[in-house]
Amino acid sequence: MFELLATDATTRARRGRLTTAHGTVETPVFMPVGTQGSVKTLHPDELRLLDAEIILGNTYHLWLRPGEETIRELGGLHRFSAWDRPLLTDSGGFQVWSLAKTRRISEEGVHFQNHLDGSPALLTPEKSMEIQASLGSDIAMVFDECPPFPCERNYAEKSTSLTTRWAERCLKWHQENAIHHLPVLPPTAQGDRPPQPLDSEIAPTRQLCFGIVQGSAYADLRESSARDLRALDFDGYAIGGVSVGEPEEEMFRAVDHSEPFLPSRKPRYAMGLGTPPQMLEMIARGVDMFDCVHPTRSARHGLAFTPDGPIHIKNACFERDPAPLTGDCHPHLADFSRAYLRHLFKAGEMLALRLLSFHNLDFYLRLMRGAREAIKAGTFGEFQSSFCERYNHQTK
Amino acid sequence: MFELLATDATTRARRGRLTTAHGTVETPVFMPVGTQGSVKTLHPDELRLLDAEIILGNTYHLWLRPGEETIRELGGLHRFSAWDRPLLTDSGGFQVWSLAKTRRISEEGVHFQNHLDGSPALLTPEKSMEIQASLGSDIAMVFDECPPFPCERNYAEKSTSLTTRWAERCLKWHQENAIHHLPVLPPTAQGDRPPQPLDSEIAPTRQLCFGIVQGSAYADLRESSARDLRALDFDGYAIGGVSVGEPEEEMFRAVDHSEPFLPSRKPRYAMGLGTPPQMLEMIARGVDMFDCVHPTRSARHGLAFTPDGPIHIKNACFERDPAPLTGDCHPHLADFSRAYLRHLFKAGEMLALRLLSFHNLDFYLRLMRGAREAIKAGTFGEFQSSFCERYNHQTK
Numbered sequence: 001m002f003e004l005l006a007t008d009a010t011t012r013a014r015r016g017r018l019t020t021a022h023g024t025v026e027t028p029v030f031m032p033v034g035t036q037g038s039v040k041t042l043h044p045d046e047l048r049l050l051d052a053e054i055i056l057g058n059t060y061h062l063w064l065r066p067g068e069e070t071i072r073e074l075g076g077l078h079r080f081s082a083w084d085r086p087l088l089t090d091s092g093g094f095q096v097w098s099l100a101k102t103r104r105i106s107e108e109g110v111h112f113q114n115h116l117d118g119s120p121a122l123l124t125p126e127k128s129m130e131i132q133a134s135l136g137s138d139i140a141m142v143f144d145e146c147p148p149f150p151c152e153r154n155y156a157e158k159s160t161s162l163t164t165r166w167a168e169r170c171l172k173w174h175q176e177n178a179i180h181h182l183p184v185l186p187p188t189a190q191g192d193r194p195p196q197p198l199d200s201e202i203a204p205t206r207q208l209c210f211g212i213v214q215g216s217a218y219a220d221l222r223e224s225s226a227r228d229l230r231a232l233d234f235d236g237y238a239i240g241g242v243s244v245g246e247p248e249e250e251m252f253r254a255v256d257h258s259e260p261f262l263p264s265r266k267p268r269y270a271m272g273l274g275t276p277p278q279m280l281e282m283i284a285r286g287v288d289m290f291d292c293v294h295p296t297r298s299a300r301h302g303l304a305f306t307p308d309g310p311i312h313i314k315n316a317c318f319e320r321d322p323a324p325l326t327g328d329c330h331p332h333l334a335d336f337s338r339a340y341l342r343h344l345f346k347a348g349e350m351l352a353l354r355l356l357s358f359h360n361l362d363f364y365l366r367l368m369r370g371a372r373e374a375i376k377a378g379t380f381g382e383f384q385s386s387f388c389e390r391y392n393h394q395t396k
Numbered sequence: 397m398f399e400l401l402a403t404d405a406t407t408r409a410r411r412g413r414l415t416t417a418h419g420t421v422e423t424p425v426f427m428p429v430g431t432q433g434s435v436k437t438l439h440p441d442e443l444r445l446l447d448a449e450i451i452l453g454n455t456y457h458l459w460l461r462p463g464e465e466t467i468r469e470l471g472g473l474h475r476f477s478a479w480d481r482p483l484l485t486d487s488g489g490f491q492v493w494s495l496a497k498t499r500r501i502s503e504e505g506v507h508f509q510n511h512l513d514g515s516p517a518l519l520t521p522e523k524s525m526e527i528q529a530s531l532g533s534d535i536a537m538v539f540d541e542c543p544p545f546p547c548e549r550n551y552a553e554k555s556t557s558l559t560t561r562w563a564e565r566c567l568k569w570h571q572e573n574a575i576h577h578l579p580v581l582p583p584t585a586q587g588d589r590p591p592q593p594l595d596s597e598i599a600p601t602r603q604l605c606f607g608i609v610q611g612s613a614y615a616d617l618r619e620s621s622a623r624d625l626r627a628l629d630f631d632g633y634a635i636g637g638v639s640v641g642e643p644e645e646e647m648f649r650a651v652d653h654s655e656p657f658l659p660s661r662k663p664r665y666a667m668g669l670g671t672p673p674q675m676l677e678m679i680a681r682g683v684d685m686f687d688c689v690h691p692t693r694s695a696r697h698g699l700a701f702t703p704d705g706p707i708h709i710k711n712a713c714f715e716r717d718p719a720p721l722t723g724d725c726h727p728h729l730a731d732f733s734r735a736y737l738r739h740l741f742k743a744g745e746m747l748a749l750r751l752l753s754f755h756n757l758d759f760y761l762r763l764m765r766g767a768r769e770a771i772k773a774g775t776f777g778e779f780q781s782s783f784c785e786r787y788n789h790q791t792k
Contacts, residue, residue, distance in 0.1 A: 036739075036740075036743040036745055037736070037739060037740070037743075037745075038740060038743075038745045038747045040745065040746060040747075041746045041747065041750075042747065043728075043747065043750065043751075044731075045728075061743075065739070065742060065743055066715070066735070066738075066739040066742070070715065070716055070735065070739075073716055074716065074718055074733060074735055074736070075718075080733070080735070080736050080739075081736065082731035082732055082736075319462070319466065320466055320469055320470065322470055322471075332439075332441075335440075335478035336478055337470060337476070339462070339466065339470055339476070340433070340470070340476050340477065340478075342462075343432075343433060343461070343462040343466075343476075344432075344433070344434055346461060346462070347432040347433075347434075347457075347461055349432055349433075349434045349436065350436065350437045350746055350749065350750075351434045351436075351437065351438065351439065353746065354437075354439065354746075354750075355439075
């Protein structure tokens with residue numbers, strides 16, 4: 001499922017290839033986030049134009065609305081959202097932690113009130129896996145408990161061992177039941193033309209399952225979590241409980257405390273990260289996969305990534321600036337000046353949000369392509385330092 | 397500038413071709429509205445995919461923000477918004493009437509407070525033409541006074557003759573000055589790559605100028621307005637003061653009272669219209685051009701046009717409907733089920749607004765293509781009645 005194609009000479013950076021039911025993914029890879037079955041503001045044609053290889057869907061959101069049974073009946077999340085390439089779903093654990101109200105954690109799972117209408121609900125390891133199977137994602141994540149930062153030693157110990165027990169239950173459910181819950185083809189409405197099958201729907205489907213290392217800021221807990229999960233032989237391993245408000249150095253330490261105990265022949269995924277320099281640093285520490293709402297969310301606030309650091313397109317200095325966002329802008333945006341983009345933002349035009357979302361994802365995906373080439377060439381260290389030097393010394 | 401290619405045998409419907417500096421426009425034509433330099437939610441590539449031949453820009457909005465001098469310095473509205481096909485600008489008269497506060501009309505022009513920050517401003521016939529020249533549109537509209545409905549005879553008389561005097565001032569300014577205000581090519585920012593010139597920017601530029609017939613609901617005022625404007629020999633003629641809250645029959649009467657006195661060899665444009673059946677009825681009464689925010693605005697509220705009448709995509713009946721919006725959906729939308737579109741709307745995803753805006757414009761533009769073919773075939777009457785019969789008897 002995962003081939004390790006090359007390792008960098010001077011860092012722990014790796015070049016790999018992950019094979020899924022809907023195609024292969026070249027790593028290191030950034031996964032745009034399609035929270036509710038749509039990468040915000042973008043059409044799937046644009047994601048293909050960006051050459052996005054894999055996107056992420058949020059189990060918690062899609063479970064609450066429109067419901068996994070609706071999506072399953074309509075042929076699964078690929079067909080539902082017209083996305084024919086690989087798709088990863090998270091477990092809902094992070095959203096239950098960050099969005100839901102009156103959360104109560106027990107051995108069984110998490111009781112909470114959902115953020116849409118306050119209805120009470122219970123998410124368990126088995127239910128999370130069932131939802132992800134019904135969505136038909138290529139990669140399912142185990143249901144974990146995400147502790148806050150900072151976290152007392154006592155709580156972190158209990159939480160980490162709970163996450164490990166949940167991981168066992170997830171894997172058991174996945175091995176015994178996932179195949180029976182995979183999506184079916186949609187019914188044909190009388191007199192209506194059904195959607196055409198996607199090419200990839202002919203391919204055989206087998207959902208991969210990734211474990212998630214927890215352990216908060218405690219090196220020994222990270223190590224034991226990684227060792228316990230490794231023993232369960234998952235298809236890949238995420239490092240969770242990062243990007244939850246901790247200092248950047250803590251985030252890197254969480255990786256350093258987990259990565260040495262993970263198998264080198266399986267992909268490693270740092271969840272919910274990050275800024276461009278953070279991702280490069282994570283790659284240098286042996287991470288292969290990333291997802292983050294940062295490029296699309298900050299785009300909707302008018303922030304555009306450039307090789308010279310981010311710029312705020314609403315700034316007055318761009319009022320009559322005839323240049324495109326960057327010197328080597330994607331052709332999709334190359335005809336638009338900064339002045340025009342600024343105008344669209346000031347005028348509240350949705351096209352602005354689309355164009356900046358597209359641009360920022362292009363920036364992230366190009367950065368990953370650059371990283372892959374550098375690892376192959378054995379020059380990742382130079383790539384990282386030259387990128388960061390320019391990026392961190394803004395000319396604007 | 398305008399060729400009359402065919403006239404229908406049994407109705408007053410006309411098939412024509414309007415030539416502008418940025419290309420030809422086949423009539424009858426529907427012009428998508430790009431209020432603030434963007435057809436809401438859509439990229440110009442999508443307008444080309446829809447085969448939109450001409451779009452509209454709003455002088456009032458672009459004057460206030462970002463300002464016509466900014467757009468002129470950046471190469472004009474075509475370059476600014478990356479639109480290389482014909483472009484019509486309205487005069488601002490309608491927006492001053494519908495949006496501005498504390499409006500005071502004098503012989504000179506209209507004093508008002510703008511709707512953005514309440515600043516006092518004065519829009520005159522000359523200023524409106526100067527803004528439109530600075531924007532570099534292919535067709536400029538004269539500055540008119542748009543009376544309300546209903547309107548006292550006394551007021552309508554004064555207003556109509558004021559509109560005629562303003563039309564004379566507009567034409568005089570246009571003939572003497574427009575050429576000197578046309579946009580210049582944008583400057584090149586040091587060290588930045590300038591945008592590439594559009595093909596059409598090499599073409600010679602001459603802005604057309606259309607008059608606007610007023611006269612409220614009074615047949616003799618409509619006639620005298622049309623005759624007076626005809627004597628000024630404009631490049632085309634709009635019928636204004638329609639779609640201002642009057643009953644549909646009044647709208648058709650306004651056309652009937654104006655159209656016979658307009659030259660047959662010039663295009664006729666009914667401003668701000670309408671529903672699909674209204675446009676067909678207007679075509680049957682000799683109108684060639686339309687613009688309306690209806691398809692894009694109603695899309696943003698979840699209304700989708702179909703041959704069986706409009707549907708509300710948020711309705712519960714579409715919750716698990718696997719069919720695309722219509723049986724012969726544009727390929728841009730054909731992979732999306734009604735269930736998915738409904739989900740995107742319920743979830744507040746911007747992609748929903750994009751997809752329905754695209755679909756509704758496709759519906760309007762296809763209707764116009766159908767009308768053109770029917771006029772050419774001499775079967776417009778049948779086309780209109782068969783469309784309306786199906787459209788008005790909804791199966792949903």
